[in-house]
Amino acid sequence: MSAPLLSIDDLTVEYRTARPVRAVDHVSIEIAPGEIFGLAGESGCGKSTLAYAVTRLLQPPAEIVGGAIRWTPDGADPLDVLGLDGRELRAFRWSEISMVFQGAMNALNPVHTVRSQIEDVFVDHRSGLSRTERRARAEELLATVGIDPRHLTSYPHELSGGMRQRVMIAIALALRPRLIVMDEPTTALDVVVQRTILDEIDRLRSELGFAVLFITHDLGLLLEISDRVGIMLSGRLVEQGSSRQIQDAPRHDYTQHLLRSFPSLRGDMPATGTRYVDREPERRPS
Amino acid sequence: MTTLEVRHLTKDYRSHRGHGAALRAVDDFSVRVTAGETVALVGESGSGKSTVAKMAVRLVTPTAGEVLLDGVAPARGGRADKRYRSRVQMVFQDPFSSLNPSLPIAYQLARPLRIHGVVRSAAEEERELLRLMEAVNLSPAKEVLRKYPHELSGGQRQRVAIARALAPRPEVLIADEPVSMLDVSIRLEILQLLDDLKRENDLAVLYITHDLATARHFSSRIVVMRRGRVVERGRSDDVILTPVHPYTQLLVRAAPDPASGPFAVDLQRYERHPEVTLGALDPDLDTWPEDAHWARDWRDDDADRSLVEELTGLAAASR
Amino acid sequence: MLGRRGSWKLRVGLTICAVFAVVAVLAPFLVHHPNRSGPDGLQPPSLHHLFGTTDIGQDVFKQVLAGTTGSVTIGVVAGALTVALSMLFGVGGAFLGGLWDDAGSLLSNVFLVLPGLPLLIIVTDYVDSRSVLVIALVIAIVSWAGAARVLRSQTLSVRSRDYVDAARVAGESRWRLMLREILPNLMPIIASQFVFGALGAILAEAGLSFLGLGAANGASWGSILFFAQNAQAITLGAWWWFVPPGLCIAILGAALGLINFSIDERINPRLRAAAQAPRRGGKR
Structure with a gap:
């Protein structure tokens, strides 16, 4: 693996509520340029919290209590992501890391056209661009994600x-970021549409060379699209490895259980599982 | 031993403003489920599968067609509905x-x-x-x-x-996406439970889902629905392993299956499988051998043109 | 059950309402002949006359106490009638559906566009015996339609929930569905409509009385204001005549408003969703 683009080192996030909960527990992940890293886990395992931490979008009571996130583009000096604030953070977010969240297609503003919502990104981050340049870029972006540019005025x-989800991906691509964080980007879509969007993401990745942190509960899907996969359970990263390795030789019991939970469509009958019990002690911040 | 028979079920929804064209949610849908058997009804959102479920438990009144129990159409109306529901029950999608x-x-x-x-x-x-x-x-x-x-x-x-x-100790169970709202690691457990209960109580189960993999593994036959119409039906393995209709192929291709090789889209597959019947009209339950593999003929159907184009594109891309 | 923000409003509102309710119940036993005139006209408040006296020597304190009974009665009766009518046409229509719903909606829509105050004035002017109950009835008739619309849409929303369908499939009868599955979920809204109706009625009655169209025997806060106005209490500087009944209306109105706010906070879908989110365990 080449030098990592993003390295999450021993990250711990807690929700400072009446009964504090450790949502992310000493997680370390490295993502190389151009790589799709898949993060699997069930609801409440902390995978979305991790996504929010990486993009610095965590809101109180969630708080990063330990660890570091470093950003190292093209052999430049590492950037301490957790140390960014104000203008630096705004410039970093979207220009370097952008995100597509679950149900993002419902995040489009219903009273503005697609064009104006794409152009907004340029207005905010590339104020030097002229109106015509912005228009041209918006048109180009829409074509990139496979939507007819006549939908600009839709x-x-x-x-x-x-299509709305594709628009959201176009907006995420607008500033050519090096990493896109996608949290359940296709969960709300029908399986056929989901497949076309995944194909699209894969194609764009090889054309534009961005890396993806792809988060979903659907391990089967993740194994198909990811280069490497991490499995989260109760805030901990219990296993990570190449897709092949996780698929063929899962080490952790929970990974094995999850794999059994996705019967192969065209393969043989699955060994139906029993409930997985997380035997590790309950997570309480010490 | 009770057999559920759904015959030529059709449901039109009048558009909200009253006079406009009706939306046909379910179009001439028929299926037979015998005791001790699970039949899967597969389709994406908007395919009409949930409307079928609701008509089967009388939450929605069909525009045409009927639901028979052991060949008899039970009476309708307050008391009769109650009796009917002591025989036909439903598990809803969202336990929340x-x-x-x-x-x-x-x-x-x-x-x-x-x-x-x-x-x-x-x-x-x-x-x-x-x-x-x-x-x-x-x-x-x-x-x-x-x-x-x-x-x-x-x-x-x-x-x-x-x-x-x-x-109520029912004889027929309609399970409408019973696990799609649950965490993945407990889905199989619940489906296994339904399967065990089916065996113990000799239930006829209509399993409605969008998930092809569990449909294949938990049911003996699969009926694929698209836009209110059945596009393919047959034994589970036949439908999944030799899908013929373009839509079924699209579904099979789209479903994640990292353990198997990539699925080859093939519009001409039916030519190599003479056992598959192509037809423009739904087969008649009385004469149709239940296990036979049937697909709706898409070749002259304008409604399926875009589907065929999409599939041709995919076939070309994978070559 | 209520959030911390909601509960103080509810507590304050309920306490004030309870005080007025007690006064309303006890006043007829404590105060006899509130309108009897005395020798001392236009006296400012003193130990003898707590709220002073009117131009013809009536004790304003006694009048306010007696007026409480009238105003509160009108509020309660009109609120109850508003709820009864709106449940009949709103909830009933939405639950039965079809023609019933069409008829209920039509009727409430017609009543909704009737101009309230002018109609109120015409009707009260037309009715022969203007007792407190008649006034309450008239107010309820011109004001139930808004509540009916709110209740109808809420009933439709509750009726389409999965557990209502599930109860139908379980074999529950219509009545049982209505009483056990749907009505409990409407209670907060019904309560809020009652409070709203009562508030509206008390204000409407005050307005009517002020215009001289109130209850005939003049036992309400509004009618005190009417006489104060007629006697030009403001120009005479007799603030003790109109301030107490005015304040009573304002305080009771605010208390009812507070109760309504706290109910609103509880049933507002956004706030409710926020409260439920942790239980549902995030996304699905």
């Missing part, structure tokens, strides 16, 4: 769910 | 919303027992409640019975919902 409700 | 948040579990399970006269005394009721809890593997039974829905996990709630459906 309003969100005139597009299907899959 | 299908249980009343303000009533304890014991109440929600005891009601169907009393309504359908399964129990006659408090002692019998107690015994039957415990039996139901055991049937769905919920323990400690007495403690769970005292709880309210929000105190249970998603899986536990769905077990309660299954117990409620079993309470």
Whole structure:
């Protein structure tokens, strides 16, 4: 593996509520340039909290209590992501890391056209661009994600769910970031639409060379699209490895259980599982 | 031993403003489910599969067609509906919303027992409640019975919902996406439970889902629906391993399956499988051999043109 | 059950309402002949006359106490009638559906566009015996339609929930569905409509009385204001005549408003969703 683009080192996030909960527990992950890293886990395992931590979008009561996140583009000096604030953070977010969240297609503003919502990114981050340049870029972006540019003048409700999600991906791509964090980007979509969007992401990745942190509960899907996969359980990263390795030789009991939970469509009957009990002690911040 | 037969079921929804064109949610849908068997009804959102489920339990009145039990069309109307529902029950998709948040579990399970006269005394009721809890593997039974829905996990709630459906001792069970709202690691457990209950009680189960993999593994036959119409039907393995209709192929290709090789899209597959019947009209349940593989003829159908184009593109890309 | 923010409003509102309710019940036993005139006209407040006296020597304190009975009665009766009517046409229509719903909606829509105050004035002017109950009835008739619409849409929303369908499939009868599955979920809204109706009625009655169209025997806060106005209490500087009944209306109105706010906070879907989110365990 080449030098990592993003390295998450021993990251710990807690929710400082009446009964504090450790949502992310000493997690370390490295993502190389151009790589798709898949993070699997069930609801409440902390995978979304991790995504929010990486993009510095955590809101109180969630708090990063330990660890570091370093950003190292093209052999430049490492950047301490947790140390960024104000303008630096705004410049970093979206220009370097962008995100597509679950249900993002419902995040489009219903009263503005697709064009103006894409152009907004340039208005905010590339104020040097002229109006014509912005228009041209918006058109180009939409074509990149496989939508006819005549939809630039459409309003969100005139597009299907899959198309809206593509628009969100276009917006995430707008500033050519090196990493896109995708949290369940296709969960709300039908399986056929999901597949076309995944194909699209894969194609764009090889064309543009960005890395992806892809988060979903659907391990089967993750194994298909990811280069490497991490499995989260109760805030801990219990296993990580190449997709092949996780698929063929899972080491952790929980990974094995999750794999059994996804019967192969065209393969043989699965060994139906029993409930997985997390035997490790309950997570309490010490 | 009860057979559920759904014949030529059609449902039109009038558009909201009244006079506009009707939306045909379900179009001439037929299926037969015999006791001890699971038939899967597969389709994406908007395919009409949930409307079929609701018509089967009489929550929605069909525009045309009928639902037969053992070849007889049961009467309709208040009392008759109650009798019908003691024979045909349903498990809903979302256990977070299908249980009343303000009533304890014991109440929600005891009601169907009393309504359908399964129990006659408090002692019998107690015994039957415990039996139901055991049937769905919920323990400690007495403690769970005292709880309210929000105190249970998603899986536990769905077990309660299954117990409620079993309470009237039905002969037919409609399971409408029973696991799609649950965490992945407990889905198989719940499906296995439904499968065991089917065997123990000789239930006829109509399993409605968008998940092809569980449809294949938990049912003997699969019916694929698209835009209200059946596009392919046959034994589960036949439909999944040799999908013929372009839409079924698209579904099979789209489903994640990292353990198998990539699925080859092939519009001409039917030519190599003469056992598959292509037809423009749905097969007639009376004469149709149940296990035979049928697909709707898409070749002259304008409605399927874009589908065929999409598939041709995919076939070319994979070559 | 209530959030911390909601509970103080509810507590303050309920306490004030309880005080007024007690006064309303006890006043008829404590105060006899509140309108009897005396020799001392236009006296400012003193130990003898707590709220002073009117131009013809009536004790304002006694009048306010007696007026409490009238105003509160009108509020309660009109609120109850508003709820009864709106449940009949709103909840009933939405639950039964079809023609019933169409008829209920039509009727409430017609009543909704009727101009309230002018109609109130015409009707009260037309009715022969203007007792407190008649006034309450008239107010309820012109104001139930808004509540009916709110209740109808809420009933439709509750009726389409999965657990109501599940109860139908379990074999529950219509009545049982209505009483056990749907109505409990409407209670907060019904309570809020009652409070709202009562508040509206008390204000409407005050307005009517002020215009001289109130209850005939003049036992309400509004009617005190009417006489104060007629006697030009403001120009005479007799603030003790109109301030107490005015303040009573304002305080009771604010208390009812507080109760309504706290109910609103509880049933507001956004706040409720926020409260439920942790239980549902995030996303699905």
